[in-house]
Amino acid sequence: MMISRRSLLSTSAAGVGSLALWHLLGHEQLLGAAPKPEFNGGLHHPAKAKRVIQLFMNGGASQMDLFDYKPQLQKLHGNKFDPGTNERVEAATSAPGNVLGSPFKWQQAGECGRWISDQLPHTAKHVDDLALLLGMQSRTNVHGPASYLMNTGFLLPGFPSFGAWVSYALGSLTDNLPTFVVLPDSRGLPYNQRGNFSSGFLSVTHQGTIINAAAPEPLHGLHAPASAKFITPAAEKDGLGLLAGLNRDHLAASDNDARLEARIRSYELAAKLQLSAPEVFDLSQESADTHRAYGLDNPASADFGKRCLIARRMIEAGVRVVQVWSGANGPTGNWDNHGSILKELPPMCQATDGPTAALLADLKQRGLFDDTLLLWNTEFGRMPFSQGSEGRDHNGGASLGWLAGAGVKRGVAYGETDEWSWRAVKDITTNYDFHATVLHLLGIDHEQLTVRHNGANRRLTDVHGHVVKDVLA
Secondary structure, X not given: OOOOHHHHHHXXXXXXXXXXXXXXXXXXXOOOOOOOOXXXXXXOXXXXXXXXXXXXXXXXXXXXXXXXXXXXXXXXXXXXXXXXOOOOOOOOOOOOOEEOOOOOOEEEEOOOOEEEEOOOHHHHOOHHXXXXXXXXXXXXXXXXXXXXXXXXXXXXXXXXXXXXXXXXXXXXXXXXXXXXXXXXXXXXXXXXXXXXXXXXXXXXXXXXXXXXXXXXXXXXXXXXXXXXXXXXXXXXXXXXXXXXXXXXXXXXXXXXXXXXXXXXXXXXHHHHHHHXXXXXXXXXXXXXXXHHHOOOOOOOOHHHHHHHHHHHHHHHHOOOEEEEEEOOOOOOOOOOOOOEHHHHHHHHHHHHHHHHHHHHHHHHHOOOOOOEXXXXXXOOEXXXXXXXXXXXXXXXXXXXXXXXXXXXXXXXXXXXXXOOOOOEEEOOEOHHHHHHHHHXXXXXXXXXXXEEEOOEEEOOOOOOXXXXXXXXX
């Protein structure tokens, strides 16, 4: 006689056993979930990348002061900005000033001879590993919508983030840690707060797990307070048993409740995190040389370096997607350098350059580079003319990013901006193209990864996007 899922779960033994049963059924694909793809099989085609670390420079990193070398800016520094297009030149938050040449020195690096600012001396040593996207553009020059666009594929809130889509499509690599983890700047969350890592209309099990690496307890509630002597292993087991019973009763009344499924999984994961997470956060297991390489002994880079090192430990332990953010929301302390490129950009580079290079080297040294995708992104670029005396305003017309690692061609650049780095003019890359390319490396066809929501087949790339094949190995 066939037995329904409702009857099976409602008659199961009380306590933690029902949680284990739920997990077993899901793990063996008896709840109707799609089977997890093997790594090299991919979801739609053979995958190159198994996992992703994304470094996000919050605020709009200045492309012409980092990777997009423009001698014309130096030549015409201080002159009136005239792109020669007979159009009105505007800026997002200010009146356009005169041409502002990069105040930094530039040098060619690597066998590819790529020009790089002296603000990135450590990253310059690894330029032959990077695939630069020098012709990126955004549909907006406003932080909130641009950050949503770069993280969710839409200008408005309510849509699943990139990490949530990957979690939904590929599932977890381990049962003991979250699939998608976010490591925000110690100074606070970025623009849009948690909206950048939301699961949107997907199950909440796919949203980013936020970890404050700078806090004494990075994951809130991981351990019971020292004063709570009454919380013992036996008490926790009884508590989980009570919750399982309540959930079982609710399930009997409301079959196929996605919120209940997410709640059960969260309890299950929380219990496992108590055993697995402390080891991931224990950086004392790393050598002194590793600590120095990531800049943990340098106050300027210690915060970002610690989170880069935790990110590496996480992907080693089985986390599939990790986002590491540089800069919180607000007018200062990030890459939103309206006041002074000369004074505000160097501290951001000093905080991130060394750890980024250390992460690149560490992934290669540990044999992780061949199946890990490393991304460097920002929401938009900056203007070639001044705001005030030496700041730069928002620029949605020109920006950049880069990829490295699994399946990525090394030492190449794709796309170009005009002679001012005002607008992308050749081989333009949108956020849709970027997401399509990353999903492709993960074995996912961005056009086939869809979910029916409010009468439309929604996807990360909306109705746009193409794979940038020129950066694929």
